[in-house]
Amino acid sequence: MGAQQSKDELLSQQxxxxNAEAIKALRREGAGLEWxxxxxxxxxxxxxxxxxxLNVAETLIDLGANINAYRPGSHGGTPLHHAAKRGLHSxxxxxxxxxxxxxxxxxxCQSPLDIAREKGFFHVVRVIEAHICLFSGWLRELSGPGFLGALVPQWASKKVxxxxxxxxxxNPTRPRKFELRIYPGLQAFGPRTVISLWKAECEEPNFNLPDPMLVIFDRPTKSKYKFLSGNDGDKQQIKSFHEACLGVPQPTSIEPNLPPPSAPTSTGPEDLQIAMAINASIQSAMEERPPPLPNPHQPSDTSHGDWLNKPFSGSYGGWTGPEPGPSSAPIKCPPSPPPEPSGAPPIMANNSLIVGSSCLEPSVPSAPPILEENLEGPIHYPSIDSSPIEVDTAVTEIQSGVVKGDKNSEGEGSGSCVICWDAPIEGACIPCGHMAGCMDCLKEIKAKGWGCPVCRTKIEQVMKVYAV
Incomplete structure (x- = not known):
């Protein structure tokens, strides 16, 4: 028994x-495939x-491995569940x-298709749907007024x-319930509309018309959907679509041609706005840091530069500083980086935000310099007033920037999302744990692979946090 188990374990290691050849050799010697x-x-x-x-998986299937082997527990499932979870469409x-x-x-309680939609892998979604669907294809959905769709349907329709x-x-072998899922495009992993066909009414198209229309009435939502064939006058497609909505299987659907999966890139205006918001939040966090303490061992003339050599003509109350002398060096922007591709997010260089060829200079302190005074002689400490202070009990308590007791307060003490600056902070990035944005923005950043907006750590999961 021990030798048999060691062979099975050795096959798993291969x-x-x-090593596909070693797997075949161990299988010939009697090693099992279900260890x-x-x-x-x-x-x-x-x-x-x-x-x-991929070649190892194909070898194991050819040797007789259980293709529906089930792994129990949370985040378990069949081999197809695990492939869908990682976006391995091949x-x-x-x-x-x-x-x-x-x-x-x-x-x-998730199917492989549910996992692929949740993770945003539209390639896997298209592969699974093409295998299990009764119908799939491009249609035209009418969304304008009825008279406009009857006169010029191309003006009031859109491809879906x-x-x-x-x-x-x-009942997976003989299902009795079907649903219609409408996507705005092939690269959408989540449907825009889901219609439970067993709760809907499908009107039979009038095939005497040159371009017949299929009307579906969704009883739960009391919504009416109108569909035309993808190409003008394609009566066979609208007939197949109508029969599929009634539960009649159609010829095997062909998987649509999709571009190969690639790393997420920033090509749209929304991506640029998110990137600029992330950089702005990081820069503001850096500016809010306290200034470094002066070095006591450093001479005063070098620590203050040219401030002591210039007469001070302003006043502290007016926030007026000394005029810049001839020795003051102008603030220079870092050398411009090579031109970025269109739509690329802005980059940071020397704590400055660079957009295109322009540079935003870091903020200059507005407080006047602190002049050194003669510290010889006794030190005079300020007097402390120890008289009691009467505090009005009606004073509103302020905590964490939220006024408690204010009737107009909405109770959002956690702040706003650093990306959209609109929704409250309600999500935490895992594993770094930073709470920096709302769930929609954090999920979008995770899908694009940009990392945490605070520390840029890769986001494995976005967890919603509830305030009590």
Whole structure:
């Protein structure tokens, strides 16, 4: 038994090394394929967590590994769950082509499709939907007035990606419930509209018209949706869409052509605004730091520069400082960096925000210099008034910048989001723990891979924090 277990464990180790030939040799010697490590992962589940082990996963499936092996516990599931969680669309496509169950749910009550939508991997969403859907394709949705759609539908319509998928997880082989999901485009991982077709009414299109229309009335929301074929006059597509809405399977859907997944880049105006807001928040935090203490061992003439050599003509009450002398060096901007691509976020250099070729100079202190005085002789300390002070009990208590007892106060003592400056701070970045923004902004930053807006640490998770 011990030798058999050691062979199984050795095969699992070869999976981590990516050695497909050694896996085949150990299998011929009798090594098993369902050995579980300390985390409850079989060799196939482990191979489906890494994109560079695609050939190893294919080898294990060819050797007879259980393609629907289930790992219990939170964040567990089948190999397809783990591939969807990491955005490995090639492995997901391999598993689905070999018979993986696409609608099985894990202990968190999530299917692989739910996990891919939650993580924002639209490539995996398209792969799974193309495998399980009854219909998928481009349609035109009418959103304008009825008379305008009847006269010139191209003016009141917009292209949408429509998918009809089963939603009956209790009966995966013969589902009875289906739903229509409407996406604004192929690169959208979350649907814009979801219609439960078993609660909706579908009007049969009039195929005598040159461009028939399918009308769906959603009873729970009392909303009416009108769809035309993706191309003018394509009656076959609108017929297939109508039958799919009634639960009739259509010919196998073809997976749409998508650009290869790449690292998130900043190309839109919203991305530029978020990047500038992050840089501004970091710069303001740096400016709020207390000034460094003077070095007592440094001579006074070098520590104060040219301030003592100039007559002081202003007053402290007027916040007037000395006039700059000829020896004062002008503030220079750092050398301009090479031109950034269009839409790239601004960068920081020497605590200055550089946008394009312009530079914002760091703030100059507005307080007057402190002149050194003759410290010889006795030191005179200020007198302390120890007389009691009468405090009115009706004084409003102020804590953390929020006036308690104010009827107009909204109770948002945690501050505003440093990115949008509108919503309250309600999310914490994990693992650094900084609370710096609202949930929408932090999730968008996490999806773009920019890191925490305070320390730039990679965000593994955004956790919502509730104030009591």
């Amino acid at each position: 999976v981590a090394y990516g 579980m490590d300390k985390d409850g992962r079989t060799p196939l589940i482990f191979a489906c967590t890494r994109g560079d082990l 492995i997901a496509r391999l598993l689905l082509s070999r018979g993986a169950n696409a609608i099985v749910m894990n202990d968190d 990606w429509a998918v009809v998928i089963p939603s009956d997880y209790r």
